[in-house]
Amino acid sequence: MGVIKLTDRIKVMERKPMSFMERIYLPAILKGMGITMSHFFKKKATISYPEEQRPMSEVFRGLHVLRRDEKGAERCTACGLCALACPAEAITMTAAERKRGEENLYREEKYASVYEINMLRCIFCGLCEEACPKAAIFLQNDKMAPASYEREDFIYGKDRLVEPFLLKQS
Amino acid sequence: MDSNLLKVTIDGRSIEVPPGTTILQAARMIGEHYPPAMCYYTPLKESGGKCRVCLVRVAQTSEANPRPMPKLVASCLTRVENGMVVENESSPEVLEARHGVVEFLLINHPLDCPVCDQAGECDLQNLAFEHGTEQTRYEEGRREFDKIDIGDKIQLHMTRCILCYRCVFTADQITNERVHGVLNRGDAAEIGTYIKHAIENDFSGNIVDVCPVGALTDKTYRFKQRVWFSKPFNAHRSCDKCCGEVVLWIKNNDVIRVTARKNKFGEVEKFICNDCRYDHKNLEDWVIGEAAEIERDSVIRANKYKTKIHSPAVQVDAKFVSE
Numbered sequence: 429m430g431v432i433k434l435t436d437r438i439k440v441m442e443r444k445p446m447s448f449m450e451r452i453y454l455p456a457i458l459k460g461m462g463i464t465m466s467h468f469f470k471k472k473a474t475i476s477y478p479e480e481q482r483p484m485s486e487v488f489r490g491l492h493v494l495r496r497d498e499k500g501a502e503r504c505t506a507c508g509l510c511a512l513a514c515p516a517e518a519i520t521m522t523a524a525e526r527k528r529g530e531e532n533l534y535r536e537e538k539y540a541s542v543y544e545i546n547m548l549r550c551i552f553c554g555l556c557e558e559a560c561p562k563a564a565i566f567l568q569n570d571k572m573a574p575a576s577y578e579r580e581d582f583i584y585g586k587d588r589l590v591e592p593f594l595l596k597q598s
Numbered sequence: 599m600d601s602n603l604l605k606v607t608i609d610g611r612s613i614e615v616p617p618g619t620t621i622l623q624a625a626r627m628i629g630e631h632y633p634p635a636m637c638y639y640t641p642l643k644e645s646g647g648k649c650r651v652c653l654v655r656v657a658q659t660s661e662a663n664p665r666p667m668p669k670l671v672a673s674c675l676t677r678v679e680n681g682m683v684v685e686n687e688s689s690p691e692v693l694e695a696r697h698g699v700v701e702f703l704l705i706n707h708p709l710d711c712p713v714c715d716q717a718g719e720c721d722l723q724n725l726a727f728e729h730g731t732e733q734t735r736y737e738e739g740r741r742e743f744d745k746i747d748i749g750d751k752i753q754l755h756m757t758r759c760i761l762c763y764r765c766v767f768t769a770d771q772i773t774n775e776r777v778h779g780v781l782n783r784g785d786a787a788e789i790g791t792y793i794k795h796a797i798e799n800d801f802s803g804n805i806v807d808v809c810p811v812g813a814l815t816d817k818t819y820r821f822k823q824r825v826w827f828s829k830p831f832n833a834h835r836s837c838d839k840c841c842g843e844v845v846l847w848i849k850n851n852d853v854i855r856v857t858a859r860k861n862k863f864g865e866v867e868k869f870i871c872n873d874c875r876y877d878h879k880n881l882e883d884w885v886i887g888e889a890a891e892i893e894r895d896s897v898i899r900a901n902k903y904k905t906k907i908h909s910p911a912v913q914v915d916a917k918f919v920s921e
Contacts, residue, residue: 507712508824512900523821538821540715562713 510556716812
């Protein structure tokens with residue numbers, strides 16, 4: 429034969445004609461249905477998210493939150509250590525000085541007027557939480573950054589990061 | 599060998615220095631591992647001897663007098679003698695004393711580093727990092743003061759002051775009139791202008807640069823940026839009042855701060871005038887040179903991928919400055 433063999437492990441397929449049992453297909457169909465039916469009684473691999481949710485680990489690092497103190501004032505003082513610690517450079521902020529009469533809003537004399545986290549850059553490593561000297565930023569263990577079609581939706585400003593005031597009181 | 603030179607051994611390393619040199623200066627000549635200094639400032643006469651951070655042990659006073667000095671001495675004031683043997687970091691006694699001094703300096707310090715504009719380039723922060731403890735043992739109340747605006751450019755936070763007197767010497771020696779000083783004594787001592795007087799002098803801005811802590815800060819820079827988010831570039835312009843050699847702190851093609859250049863001991867050698875410091879915050883006003891030298895372990899170097907520009911007089915473009 430004029431065939432060049434690249435390897436000596438070639439198997440030659442035998443193409444035998446189908447037997448009678450194979451030709452009527454019924455046994456194979458019944459066997460397949462049997463496998464399918466047996467799965468009706470097995471434990472389900474899926475859950476009906478979002479009605480049902482899997483338990484999360486205590487130390488899971490999800491969506492960030494900027495906490496308030498016990499009086500409801502923002503703890504963040506825009507010291508920039510989270511942005512410095514961030515390996516993905518996802519955090520940016522602008523500081524501003526607290527004015528007279530805003531003591532109940534901001535804990536320190538300096539606060540973050542703009543605080544943004546780019547969730548597409550964030551790798552959820554939790555170093556910002558570790559760096560924070562004011563215990564302001566935390567990664568929640570029960571929330572994840574939801575999906576979206578727009579890139580702009582992933583830049584989280586203070587409106588979505590700061591913990592709502594009312595939630596704390598209830 | 600020049601017979602006038604005195605031989606001094608610091609931590610096992612010898613150097614020959616001219617008479618009149620202090621131990622601190624000799625240690626700085628040797629190079630690394632020199633005693634820290636919070637109040638001593640080479641360009642300012644009579645500075646030093648206040649903070650006691652530079653304490654060293656003199657194991658042998660001189661060749662003629664081989665006895666050790668009875669107490670730890672301030673290395674910024676003690677002059678070397680021939681054959682002197684000094685122990686700096688090699689002596690556990692010195693390290694323990696320094697540890698205690700840091701604790702005393704921090705007694706009245708508010709530790710508001712997250713708010714303070716000096717954080718990142720603060721001598722006290724570095725000192726406490728190297729020689730301090732993690733926790734304070736102090737439970738009593740700290741001294742409290744209101745912030746004072748000294749003129750429209752400088753703000754005084756007396757709570758952070760460690761009374762090093764550097765700003766007083768600067769005003770005395772660099773400017774031709776001093777309107778501020780230290781009022782009261784001992785525990786009640788404070789920097790002040792007595793009656794709310796503005797410090798208005800062409801060189802008054804330098805008291806911000808000499809302050810080792812965040813007590814005197816630039817009001818035009820207040821809360822603008824943390825120091826490590828801007829990049830320092832050496833720059834110069836022709837100025838008829840001063841040398842015009844400065845460091846520009848640039849972020850996103852904006853000059854956010856202008857300071858004098860500091861040497862590796864954190865000391866300003868050429869003081870700059872207020873015109874350069876406050877009134878020229880446009881890139882067009884300056885000829886921008888290389889990126890300024892920053893200590894290797896300084897936080898200011900963090901997240902800067904290109905720390906040095908090699909071609910001279912490079913115009914800053916967006917590639918380098920924005921992150």
